[in-house]
Structures are given as structure tokens and as C-alpha cells.
Amino acid sequence: MSRRGNSRSEMHAPGGPLSEQDAIRIMSGLASAFYVLDRNSDFIYMNEKAARLLGREGKDLAGRNAWAEFPYAVPAGLKEMYDRIRETGVAETKEIYYRPAGLWLQVDAQEIGDGRIAVLFHDISRYKQAETRLEMLAYRDNLTGLPNRSSAIELIKKSIGERKPFSIVLFDIDSFRQLNDLHGHQAGDRYILEIAERLKSLLEDGEVVTRIGADEFIFHTHRTDPEDLKQWIREMFRQTATSVRLNDHVSFSASASVGISRYPEDGTTTAELLSRADHAMHESKTKRGNCFQMFHDEMKKRLERRRVIEDDLFSGNFKEKGFTCVVQPQLDGKSGQLLGIETLSRWNHPELGPLPPSEFIPIAEESGKIRELTIHLLNLVLGEGKHWAEAYGSVPRIAVNVTSHLLDDKRFFGTIMRMLRKWDLPPDRFEIEITEWKEILCSDLVLSNLRKCRSKGISVAIDDFGTGFSGLSYLTNFPVDKIKIDRFFVSGIGMVSKSEAILKSIVSLAEGLDCELIAEGVETEAQRQFLLDIGCCGMQGYYYDAPLPPWRFEEKYLSAWQSD
Ligand code: C2E
Ligand code: CA
Numbered sequence: 111m112s113r114r115g116n117s118r119s120e121m122h123a124p125g126g127p128l129s130e131q132d133a134i135r136i137m138s139g140l141a142s143a144f145y146v147l148d149r150n151s152d153f154i155y156m157n158e159k160a161a162r163l164l165g166r167e168g169k170d171l172a173g174r175n176a177w178a179e180f181p182y183a184v185p186a187g188l189k190e191m192y193d194r195i196r197e198t199g200v201a202e203t204k205e206i207y208y209r210p211a212g213l214w215l216q217v218d219a220q221e222i223g224d225g226r227i228a229v230l231f232h233d234i235s236r237y238k239q240a241e242t243r244l245e246m247l248a249y250r251d252n253l254t255g256l257p258n259r260s261s262a263i264e265l266i267k268k269s270i271g272e273r274k275p276f277s278i279v280l281f282d283i284d285s286f287r288q289l290n291d292l293h294g295h296q297a298g299d300r301y302i303l304e305i306a307e308r309l310k311s312l313l314e315d316g317e318v319v320t321r322i323g324a325d326e327f328i329f330h331t332h333r334t335d336p337e338d339l340k341q342w343i344r345e346m347f348r349q350t351a352t353s354v355r356l357n358d359h360v361s362f363s364a365s366a367s368v369g370i371s372r373y374p375e376d377g378t379t380t381a382e383l384l385s386r387a388d389h390a391m392h393e394s395k396t397k398r399g400n401c402f403q404m405f406h407d408e409m410k411k412r413l414e415r416r417r418v419i420e421d422d423l424f425s426g427n428f429k430e431k432g433f434t435c436v437v438q439p440q441l442d443g444k445s446g447q448l449l450g451i452e453t454l455s456r457w458n459h460p461e462l463g464p465l466p467p468s469e470f471i472p473i474a475e476e477s478g479k480i481r482e483l484t485i486h487l488l489n490l491v492l493g494e495g496k497h498w499a500e501a502y503g504s505v506p507r508i509a510v511n512v513t514s515h516l517l518d519d520k521r522f523f524g525t526i527m528r529m530l531r532k533w534d535l536p537p538d539r540f541e542i543e544i545t546e547w548k549e550i551l552c553s554d555l556v557l558s559n560l561r562k563c564r565s566k567g568i569s570v571a572i573d574d575f576g577t578g579f580s581g582l583s584y585l586t587n588f589p590v591d592k593i594k595i596d597r598f599f600v601s602g603i604g605m606v607s608k609s610e611a612i613l614k615s616i617v618s619l620a621e622g623l624d625c626e627l628i629a630e631g632v633e634t635e636a637q638r639q640f641l642l643d644i645g646c647c648g649m650q651g652y653y654y655d656a657p658l659p660p661w662r663f664e665e666k667y668l669s670a671w672q673s674d
């Protein structure tokens with residue numbers, strides 16, 4: 111017999127076809143468990159291994175009905191499967207959990223003629239356990255064993271698919287970070303474990319709590335009635351308000367903040383529902399502890415408005431979108447001499463109307479567009495500066511506001527210098543105003559950018575002085591050129607004696623540091639007089655002029671003065 115000519119029919123040779131007995135003998139020696147049923151599902155044969163797995167004697171079972179002997183196999187789906195195989199003749203495989211033996215089995219069955227079914231099966235419990243462990247890792251939170259964030263997302267997705275109303279309740283513990291900082295992570299873990307247990311006890315049928323962050327939980331509930339939710343959340347607050355014993359000496363209790371979004375009214379996608387619950391939660395965080403907030407129409411409008419603003423910032427088409435700048439003069443209150451101008455952004459939005467900088471500047475910062483916006487503004491105001499220099503032979507010092515984001519960027523100094531060169535503005539005619547002093551002190555990059563600017567003659571002003579950072583020591587090791595006293599103190603003149611006292615001390619501070627001084631928000635003659643009396647001559651405010659379009663400023667201050 112040629113090996114190469116080996117074919118199916120040759121496998122019988124040389125001893126003739128295998129008898130059934132031969133086949134059964136071979137099968138019984140297999141590592142797999144094996145049995146054969148007749149057309150009525152009575153046992154014809156079972157090998158050793160199968161008998162062992164099923165905990166029975168193989169020979170005792172011969173002639174017995176499989177479903178009578180192993181009734182659990184029916185709900186596990188085997189009867190149905192074998193009947194189908196008899197009908198279709200197609201072999202099938204199935205994984206079943208066989209409860210009496212506590213085993214996961216993989217069952218391969220096929221018809222072998224006359225309605226007889228040959229069944230091979232083996233124990234896959236170890237593999238199943240590994241699978242469950244993996245699933246635990248992917249969908250469970252390690253510490254509490256609660257479902258985790260992925261699980262929460264899956265659950266919300268599934269519920270949306272079912273189109274039944276539900277709510278998601280975002281539960282955020284308020285001062286968890288302090289607990290961790292004060293007593294260590296182990297104490298933090300113990301606290302979360304206990305809180306997780308307490309929160310779990312609040313669940314009714316069909317409700318789920320998941321842990322989605324260190325101190326954040328999401329409840330998924332069928333409750334949508336505000337009153338019902340309110341009662342339920344009160345109970346959550348009660349649970350966290352009762353202190354948790356962390357060790358012999360330390361107990362801890364915290365308040366929490368809750369945000370709720372409901373399907374379908376607040377959103378129809380997982381992302382929408384989650385971000386809206388988050389939004390509502392952040393709003394409740396701004397109140398005192400143990401508050402909750404349902405997402406509402408007003409928030410929806412605010413978010414929509416923010417989205418429009420963000421989209422327009424991303425379009426980068428600042429000019430077309432209505433961005434302009436205005437300038438506000440700074441004057442010497444004694445001589446009336448122009449000291450400089452401050453550039454302020456204006457946005458006359460095509461759909462939303464005029465937007466205050468306090469609305470769009472933070473959005474530009476958060477969406478990473480503040481750099482582009484500031485460059486646009488610099489082009490506008492420095493372009494005017496070039497024109498003024500050419501027309502009048504001199505330019506007032508031009509100040510712009512820069513945020514710590516901008517300063518915390520390697521490109522800052524290079525960009526500023528390039529812009530100044532582009533518009534031929536000498537650096538000593540340029541000033542940057544900074545507010546977030548605290549951030550600035552924390553970053554070496556910011557400090558180095560500021561130092562480089564000053565080395566070129568650009569002046570550095572501290573904006574809103576007196577309101578932000580409280581320490582004054584920084585003034586000794588970081589030389590500044592100018593202090594701008596916040597409007598708050600100026601508005602107190604004649605009314606709040608403490609404001610007046612602070613103003614006086616700022617004036618002597620500026621003298622000591624050899625700093626220029628500007629009072630912001632000067633609106634009245636009385637304020638002007640008081641400031642002059644205490645020795646603060648630099649002024650900016652409505653008393654002189656509100657921020658003006660550059661052409662108006664030119665008309666009023668430059669061409670008029672030239673023709674004087
Ligand atoms: P700021 O830098 O303190 O600017 C002064 C603000 O006070 C301006 O408000 C100005 O219009 C207003 N103001 C001036 N004089 C008076 C007065 O006599 N009375 C009163 N009540 N207010 C006066 P505005 O233009 O709404 O700007 C608000 C803030 O937005 C600015 O405060 C600044 O921090 C920021 N901002 C404006 N434009 C820009 C910009 O281009 N970039 C950056 N980063 N921030 C900007
Ligand atoms: Ca300013």
C-alpha cells in the first residue's frame with residue numbers, strides 16, 4: 111500500500127471496516143468522556159471517564175433513560191439539542207453548567223444512525239472560572255466588587271435599547287481627597303468599602319450601583335418621579351452622613367453631591383446622559399454639602415450655548431464670527447497724561463449677540479483656543495499701533511491680558527516677540543497683565559517666559575491686585591513693573607473704611623517696591639480725589655472712558671492731542 115495513495119477507504123484496510131465494538135473500545139480509551147444513547151435516549155454505552163464525571167457506574171446505566179437518570183440535563187438544554195440533532199442530522203456543540211456535579215461541560219453530540227446519539231463531553235470548569243475572573247476584572251471594581259464604569263456604560267446602553275424610562279444618579283463624595291491626604295489610602299479604601307456596602311443596601315429589585323471613580327458612584331434606577339428620587343437620595347445622604355470607623359482612633363463622615371439625568375427627556379445616548387448627570391452634580395457641588403440637582407432645561411440651554419461658542423472658537427474664523435477688540439485708556443489723574451491702554455476682547459456673536467469676556471474667555475481657555483484668540487487680538491491691536499506710530503509718531507503703551515495657560519507654553523515668548531516685530535512695536539511699548547499669580551508661581555516655564563519678556567523691556571503688570579493670591583512674599587523675589595489695584599477696593603472709597611485702609615497700604619507697598627500703580631474702575635470724582643490724596647495717580651475707569659473701539663480712541667486721544 112502506497113502511503114501517498116492513502117484515502118478514506120484505505121483506512122479500513124487491511125483488517126476490514128471497524129466494527130461497532132472496535133469503535134466503542136477505542137472511544138472508551140479516549141481522554142474525553144463519552145456515551146451513546148439510542149433513539150429513545152436510553153443509554154447504550156458510557157465510558158469510564160464519563161461515569162466518573164457524572165458520579166455514576168457506567169454499567170448500571172445501560173438501558174436506562176438519560177432524562178430520567180439525569181433530570182437536570184433537560185433544563186440545561188441537552189434534550190432539546192439531541193432531538194434537534196436527530197431531526198437535522200447536524201452535529202452540535204454546547205457549553206452547559208451541570209449543577210449536580212457543579213461542573214461546566216462542553217458537550218459535542220452527533221447522530222450515528224438509527225436516531226442514536228454519540229456524545230463526547232469534557233470538563234471546562236477551569237477555563238470558565240478564568241473567563242469569569244477576566245470578566246470580573248473588566249466589569250468589576252477591584253476594591254468593592256461593585257460593577258465598574260465599563261459595566262455602568264454597558265448597562266445604560268442596554269437600557270436605552272429597551273426604551274423604558276430610567277434615571278442615572280451620580281453620587282459623589284465631597285471631601286474624600288482630604289480623607290486620603292489626612293489618613294492615607296488604606297483608610298480611604300476602608301471608608302469606600304463601607305460606603306459601598308451602605309449604598310448597596312438601598313437598592314431595590316432591578317436597581318444597580320456601580321463605582322465609576324475613586325469617590326463616585328452611579329445608581330441606575332427605574333425611578334423617574336422627582337419626589338420618589340428625592341426621598342431615595344435623602345436616604346443616600348443619611349447613609350454617608352453616619353460616620354465610618356476607620357481604626358481605633360479615627361472615624362470619618364462626609365457629605366455628598368448628587369446629579370441626576372433621566373432617559374429619555376434629558377438625553378438619548380449614554381454620553382449625553384452621563385455628561386448631563388455630571389453637569390447637574392457639579393452644580394449641586396457649588397451649594398453646601400448633601401445637595402442634589404436634576405438636570406433641567408436651563409442647563410440644557412446653557413450647554414447648548416456653550417457648544418455654539420466652542421464650535422465657533424474651533425472654526426478659527428474670528429473676524430467673520432464678530433471678534434473685535436476695544437481699548438481703555440489709563441491716565442495720570444493729576445496731569446491728565448495718557449499712560450497707556452488696556453486691550454479687551456469683545457465678541458458680537460452672530461446668533462447669541464454680544465458675549466461678555468467673562469463667558470467666552472474661560473471657554474476659549476478650556477477648549478485650548480485661547481492662544482489663537484489672543485494672537486488674533488494682538489494682530490488687531492498691534493495693527494492699530496503700527497498705524498498710530500506712522501500717523502502720530504508715537505504709540506501709547508499697549509497692554510493685553512494673558513492667562514497662565516498661555517504663559518505656561520514654550521512658544522509664548524517667541525510668539526510675542528514675533529508679533530512685536532511683525533507690527534514694529536518696540537517691546538517697551540508693550541505690557542502683559544497677569545491675574546492668576548498662584549499658578550504662575552508654581553510653574554518654572556511661566557516664570558522663565560516672564561523673565562525673558564522683562565529682559566526685552568516688556569512690562570509685567572499684576573492685574574486685580576488684592577483679590578487673588580494672599581501672600582505678599584512673592585513680590586520680593588519676583589520683580590513686577592506695575593500693580594493694578596482691583597476695582598473692588600476703589601468702589602469702597604467713601605463707603606468702606608477698610609477698603610480705604612487697604613488702598614493706602616497698597617500705595618505704600620508699591621512705593622517700597624518701586625512699582626507703577628494703577629487704580630482700576632475709577633468711576634467718580636470723589637474716588638479720583640481720594641486716590642490722588644493717598645498718592646495713587648494712575649487711573650483707569652469709566653470716570654475717564656469706558657473701553658472704546660480703537661478708531662474712537664484714536665479720534666479722542668491721538669488726533670485731538672496732536673492738533674492741540
Ligand atoms: P480686567 O482685566 O480686570 O478688565 C477690566 C474690566 O473692567 C473690563 O471688563 C472693563 O470693561 C471693566 N471696567 C473698566 N472700567 C470700569 C469701571 O469704571 N467700572 C466698572 N464697573 N467696570 C470697568 P470686561 O471688558 O468685561 O472684561 C472682563 C475681564 O475679562 C477682564 O478683566 C479680563 O480679565 C478678561 N478679559 C477681557 N479681554 C480679555 C482677553 O483678551 N484675554 C484675556 N485673557 N482676558 C480678557
Ligand atoms: Ca486686565
Ligand code: CA
Pocket residue numbers: 573574594596630
Ligand atoms: Ca483687572
